[in-house]
Amino acid sequence: MTVGSVAEKQSGLADVFAAPARAGKLKVAAVEIRLPEPSLDVTPPPPRIDALIVRLQLSDYRGQRYWEDGVAAPIRDIAAGEILFHDLRRGPRLVLDQSYHALHVHIPRAAFDAIAADSNAVPIGDLDYAPGVGLEDSTIAGLGASILAGLRVGQARNQPFVDHLVLALAAHVAARYGGMTAKPRAVRGGLAPWQARRAREILAANLDGGAPLAEVARQCGLSVGHFSRSFRQSFGTTPHQWLVQRRLEAAKDLIRSCRMPLSNVALSCGFADQSHLTRVFTREVGASPAAWRREVQQ
Numbered sequence: 001m002t003v004g005s006v007a008e009k010q011s012g013l014a015d016v017f018a019a020p021a022r023a024g025k026l027k028v029a030a031v032e033i034r035l036p037e038p039s040l041d042v043t044p045p046p047p048r049i050d051a052l053i054v055r056l057q058l059s060d061y062r063g064q065r066y067w068e069d070g071v072a073a074p075i076r077d078i079a080a081g082e083i084l085f086h087d088l089r090r091g092p093r094l095v096l097d098q099s100y101h102a103l104h105v106h107i108p109r110a111a112f113d114a115i116a117a118d119s120n121a122v123p124i125g126d127l128d129y130a131p132g133v134g135l136e137d138s139t140i141a142g143l144g145a146s147i148l149a150g151l152r153v154g155q156a157r158n159q160p161f162v163d164h165l166v167l168a169l170a171a172h173v174a175a176r177y178g179g180m181t182a183k184p185r186a187v188r189g190g191l192a193p194w195q196a197r198r199a200r201e202i203l204a205a206n207l208d209g210g211a212p213l214a215e216v217a218r219q220c221g222l223s224v225g226h227f228s229r230s231f232r233q234s235f236g237t238t239p240h241q242w243l244v245q246r247r248l249e250a251a252k253d254l255i256r257s258c259r260m261p262l263s264n265v266a267l268s269c270g271f272a273d274q275s276h277l278t279r280v281f282t283r284e285v286g287a288s289p290a291a292w293r294r295e296v297q298q
Contacts, residue, residue, distance in 0.1 A: 017046040017053060017092050019106055028111050030147050030166050032058075035100040045091045050109035052127065053086040054173055056144035057134065058101040065095040066132035073132025081141055082134030085127055085177070092131075103144050107170045115171050116180055118225035124178030137176075143169045160203075161240045163213040167224060190234030191227075195220040199231060203239065207247050207270030213239060243270075248284055251277060255293045262289050 016033065061078040068090040078084065086092040116123045129135075143165050150162040174180040191199065202216050216239065217227035231239050250269040254260055260268070266277035281289045 016043045016094065016096070016100070017086060017088065019047070019049065019051065019088070027108065028166050028170050029106045030151065030162070031104045031106065032148060032151065033100065033102055033104055035096060038098045038100075039096045041096060043092075043094050043096060045093060046088055048091060049088050051088045052107045052109075052112075052173075053088065053092075054105040054107065054140065054169065055084040055086060056103040056105075056140060057082050057084070058103060058148075059099065061098065061100065064132065065097075067091075067093045068131040071131075073130075076132060076134065078134045081136070083137045083140050084132070084134055085129045085173075087127070090131070103148055105144075105147075105166060105169055107173065111170060112174050112178065114223070115167075115174050115225070118223050119171070119180065121180045124174050124180050127173070127177040128179070129177060139172050139176075140169060143172070160209055160211070160213045160216075160243060163224070164228065164238065164240055171225075189230075190232075191220065191230045195222070195230070196234050199227075199239070203243050204246055207243065207250060209243065209270060244280060244284075247271060248281060251281065251289065252285075252292075255289055256296050262293075265289070 016035075019029075057078050057080055059080050064076050064078050066073045068087065070091070113123045147162055147165045147169070150165065171180075190196070198219055199216055202211050202219060205211075213228070214224050217224045220227055222230065228239065231242075235242055237245070247270045251265055251271070254265045254268060255262075262277065263274040266272070266274045269277070271277040271280065278288055281287075281292070285292060287295070
């Protein structure tokens with residue numbers, strides 16, 4: 001399965017429920033949509049495809065007027081932080097009479113089927129939701145906030161992290177709203193030695209996070225979900241956490257061995273900037289990079 005992450009999309013009226021440009025049959029994509037100026041119009045019917053949009057509202061939307069299959073949903077206030085589902089088979093339409101800001105996660109049906117197969121579960125049917133009704137889901141809200149943070153820091157540097165979050169969100173939707181239940185299966189080992197070696201090589205060569213999780217899994221001949229589970233069994237941590245530790249080790253080597261400015265250390269080791277390095281370094285090491293440098297160079 002492929003995951004796509006789009007940092008931000010200044011959308012027009014026709015694009016609100018349209019599939020992201022890079023979306024495909026199996027591609028799950030996250031898109032932040034901002035419409036600062038109301039259009040005072042109704043969104044046109046999107047192409048009827050077998051896919052779902054999970055919408056995390058990022059700003060209040062008062063008196064929402066919404067239709068599915070031509071049937072009007074009750075007019076409702078949608079609060080920031082609420083979650084809505086839009087089934088693209090049902091032609092969702094929305095009156096855009098105010099500014100709009102939301103995270104849309106586009107999940108094709110084939111992606112749900114792949115998640116079910118990877119979880120050893122029966123494919124899900126229709127989701128259990130009420131059209132046009134906002135609901136509270138702390139898991140989706142938390143994952144959505146982390147996806148937004150990852151996208152805003154920089155797509156390339158955080159690609160494996162964002163991939164993991166988007167897939168986790170899709171799996172949560174399948175389980176909670178689609179009734180997906182995994183069947184018991186025999187416990188298997190982790191990665192084969194050649195797979196572990198290849199995964200380390202790819203991740204270590206891309207400390208900036210430029211290697212998507214799907215590509216690392218493909219190089220190992222596994223699905224993303226199978227790869228992630230096997231990686232954790234082999235290394236005791238997730239691919240993203242492993243990558244963060246390698247970044248920290250590389251940063252420590254540079255800080256210890258030379259007088260390179262911390263801003264350059266950060267960029268050389270795959271961090272977005274010096275503040276990102278300082279935040280992660282302090283959390284994991286217990287001291288700021290500057291304080292640690294003074295201590296080890298005494």
